[in-house]
Amino acid sequence: MKGTPRSESELLELISRVLPKPSPDTVTGIGDDCAVIDNRKNNGDLSLLKTDALVEGIHYTSETPLQQVGWKALCRPVSDIAAMGGTPLHAVITVAAPSSWGNSQWRSLYRGIGKAAHAFGASIVGGETVLSPGPLFLSVAMTGTVPRPNIRLRSGAHPGDLLCVTGKLGGSFKSTRHLRFQPRLTEGQWLASQRGVTAMMDLSDGLGSDLPTLAQASGCAFRIVPESLPLHRGCTTHEAISDGEDYELLISVSPRRWPDLQSRWEKVFPKLPLTVIGSLLDHHSSSTQLPWGHDHFQP
Amino acid sequence: MKGTPRSESELLELISRVLPKPSPDTVTGIGDDCAVIDNRKNNGDLSLLKTDALVEGIHYTSETPLQQVGWKALCRPVSDIAAMGGTPLHAVITVAAPSSWGNSQWRSLYRGIGKAAHAFGASIVGGETVLSPGPLFLSVAMTGTVPRPNIRLRSGAHPGDLLCVTGKLGGSFKSTRHLRFQPRLTEGQWLASQRGVTAMMDLSDGLGSDLPTLAQASGCAFRIVPESLPLHRGCTTHEAISDGEDYELLISVSPRRWPDLQSRWEKVFPKLPLTVIGSLLDHHSSSTQLPWGHDHFQP
Numbered sequence: 294m295k296g297t298p299r300s301e302s303e304l305l306e307l308i309s310r311v312l313p314k315p316s317p318d319t320v321t322g323i324g325d326d327c328a329v330i331d332n333r334k335n336n337g338d339l340s341l342l343k344t345d346a347l348v349e350g351i352h353y354t355s356e357t358p359l360q361q362v363g364w365k366a367l368c369r370p371v372s373d374i375a376a377m378g379g380t381p382l383h384a385v386i387t388v389a390a391p392s393s394w395g396n397s398q399w400r401s402l403y404r405g406i407g408k409a410a411h412a413f414g415a416s417i418v419g420g421e422t423v424l425s426p427g428p429l430f431l432s433v434a435m436t437g438t439v440p441r442p443n444i445r446l447r448s449g450a451h452p453g454d455l456l457c458v459t460g461k462l463g464g465s466f467k468s469t470r471h472l473r474f475q476p477r478l479t480e481g482q483w484l485a486s487q488r489g490v491t492a493m494m495d496l497s498d499g500l501g502s503d504l505p506t507l508a509q510a511s512g513c514a515f516r517i518v519p520e521s522l523p524l525h526r527g528c529t530t531h532e533a534i535s536d537g538e539d540y541e542l543l544i545s546v547s548p549r550r551w552p553d554l555q556s557r558w559e560k561v562f563p564k565l566p567l568t569v570i571g572s573l574l575d576h577h578s579s580s581t582q583l584p585w586g587h588d589h590f591q592p
Numbered sequence: 593m594k595g596t597p598r599s600e601s602e603l604l605e606l607i608s609r610v611l612p613k614p615s616p617d618t619v620t621g622i623g624d625d626c627a628v629i630d631n632r633k634n635n636g637d638l639s640l641l642k643t644d645a646l647v648e649g650i651h652y653t654s655e656t657p658l659q660q661v662g663w664k665a666l667c668r669p670v671s672d673i674a675a676m677g678g679t680p681l682h683a684v685i686t687v688a689a690p691s692s693w694g695n696s697q698w699r700s701l702y703r704g705i706g707k708a709a710h711a712f713g714a715s716i717v718g719g720e721t722v723l724s725p726g727p728l729f730l731s732v733a734m735t736g737t738v739p740r741p742n743i744r745l746r747s748g749a750h751p752g753d754l755l756c757v758t759g760k761l762g763g764s765f766k767s768t769r770h771l772r773f774q775p776r777l778t779e780g781q782w783l784a785s786q787r788g789v790t791a792m793m794d795l796s797d798g799l800g801s802d803l804p805t806l807a808q809a810s811g812c813a814f815r816i817v818p819e820s821l822p823l824h825r826g827c828t829t830h831e832a833i834s835d836g837e838d839y840e841l842l843i844s845v846s847p848r849r850w851p852d853l854q855s856r857w858e859k860v861f862p863k864l865p866l867t868v869i870g871s872l873l874d875h876h877s878s879s880t881q882l883p884w885g886h887d888h889f890q891p
Contacts, residue, residue: 296694296695297693297694297695298694298695298698301721304698304721305721307695307698307699307702308698308702308721311699311702311703311706312702312705312706312709312716313706313709313710313715313716315715315716315717316681316682316715318715319682319715319717322715322716322717322718323717323718323719327718328682328684328717328718330681330682330717332681340735342682342684342717342718342733342735343684343718344684344685344686344718344719344720344731344733345686345720346686346688346720346722346731348688348722348724348725348726350725351722351723351724382615382629382631383615383618383627383629383641385627385641385642385643385733386643387643387644387645387686387731389645389647389729394596395595395596395597396595396596396597396606399597399603399606399607400606400610403606403607403610403611404610406611407610407611407612410611410612411612416612416614416615416617416618416621417611417612417614417621418614418618418621418622418627418629418641419621419622419626419627419641419642419643420622420643421643421644421645421731422600422603422604422607423645423647423650424650425647425650425726425727425729426647426649426726426727427647427724427725427726427727427729428724428725428726430688430724430726430729432643432645432686432720432731432733434641434643434684434731434733436639436641436735
């Protein structure tokens with residue numbers, strides 16, 4: 294195969310063909326919010342493993358305060374662990390920084406990392422620092438744990454399930470919300486403990502690319518009611534679908550369980566909306582055409 | 593504190609001051625080959641976690657074949673897990689690649705990663721790929737496990753212990769051995785299972801900076817007999833001390849146990865030398881002055 298990968302999923306396919314098969318204890322490898330590992334020793338809990346990178350010029354600009362860069366770098370994998378219904382445990386952090394950096398830059402970056410680690414209970418146990426000729430680059434690897442019955446994969450949804458999102462969507466970049474977001478950790482853990490929640494993922498690339506990913510993993514088509522999308526003030530439906538970096542949770546819910554789930558949600562999280570935005574369909578149906586979300590391989 | 597970190601250890605000190613304390617299940621965090629975690633659920637085994645980065649221009653050049661870059665990227669954390677007496681389990685890999693990369697570059701890189709993963713039993717369960725304006729940057733995070741009695745920290749050595757190294761030292765760069773090295777995984781696991789081996793670490797920065805690190809972690813001074821160093825053909829003692837990237841194991845051994853350990857080693861690993869190069873001293877003694885090994889913050 295010659296040529297250039299045209300999308301992230303095409304590249305993932307190429308990589309999966311080249312790499313050896315994951316070990317038999319791997320419940321899900323490449324292709325969910327986190328890798329899920331069943332080591333059968335760990336008291337019945339499943340282990341989670343996630344790595345996530347931030348690159349200057351893609352996830353933030355050279356003007357972004359470094360404390361916010363650090364906060365975001367740690368919160369992104371927390372959001373992925375939340376989307377599995379899990380709890381963060383330990384993190385290791387790799388930073389490639391420009392050689393011009395002084396103590397104050399290092400301190401600002403790690404203050405942001407430390408604040409987020411403290412807020413979401415991740416313990417930073419190591420890492421690596423290198424000086425790089427390129428721009429600032431951060432990579433955070435995080436472990437987590439989830440009780441076996443609570444694990445929620447992208448592949449668990451069924452035709453007929455309702456699609457719901459937490460919070461509101463759109464405008465994350467123009468509002469700089471993407472630098473200050475709160476991963477939905479408590480919410481993800483609570484949702485994963487509820488009957489009827491069949492699949493879950495976090496909205497990082499935007500509904501326009503994340504929803505098709507969830508639907509495909511579950512072998513379903515989907516229907517969205519654009520008017521039902523919960524919009525951040527001043528945002529259009531188009532922005533809510535394609536901006537990305539909302540870090541809200543997208544879930545599928547058995548319609549039979551929805552009324553009960555909804556009323557319990559409102560008691561536990563009275564300030565955060567949980568909104569039905571559509572439903573999953575049989576895979577023979579045609580999905581709603583959505584403007585595409587963010588793909589790291591598109592300009 | 594203003595100014596610029598003058599060394600990697602000064603930067604680590606700064607970072608440790610800013611970050612929250614690691615969780616109580618952390619046996620060692622920053623400052624050993626791997627983080628060691630005791631989750632008290634895992635059948636008595638300890639969990640290991642390591643992250644390691646490769647940067648073009650530091651760990652390889654733009655002319656290095658990508659398959660060798662991939663091999664090295666995966667083998668470096670394997671070497672760290674070997675130095676704890678552990679076994680690699682799972683890995684996640686972050687690659688920031690130039691946007692000019694086509695399928696053949698991606699394939700070569702992941703072939704090297706896959707070959708090493710297969711050779712040393714690490715299962716690749718996820719990762720992230722981004723296009724970067726900078727040079728190629730790789731970060732590999734790896735988990736591992738070690739039976740509780742086998743864990744070997746840098747801090748376990750005592751005054752009077754002998755210092756030994758596996759294999760030969762020096763010339764790793766000029767021979768390009770650093771791109772094709774075999775992590776001492778079986779050897780590390782075997783050494784960790786033997787009585788009398790009190791501390792272990794892998795020689796990545798060079799004896800000249802790694803030995804003082806081990807001695808300091810154990811609260812000892814050290815003495816080296818330069819003539820005893822096992823040299824790669826064509827290498828000087830100076831190169832053996834300061835070149836770095838040998839990826840051999842440095843261990844401390846109780847002198848009472850050494851004769852027995854030596855004879856068993858020769859039976860199990862007849863082709864690989866295990867050489868006494870010196871000993872540890874009381875911390876009031878003065879250490880042998882060594883030319884410094886590699887520090888990522890020195891030019």
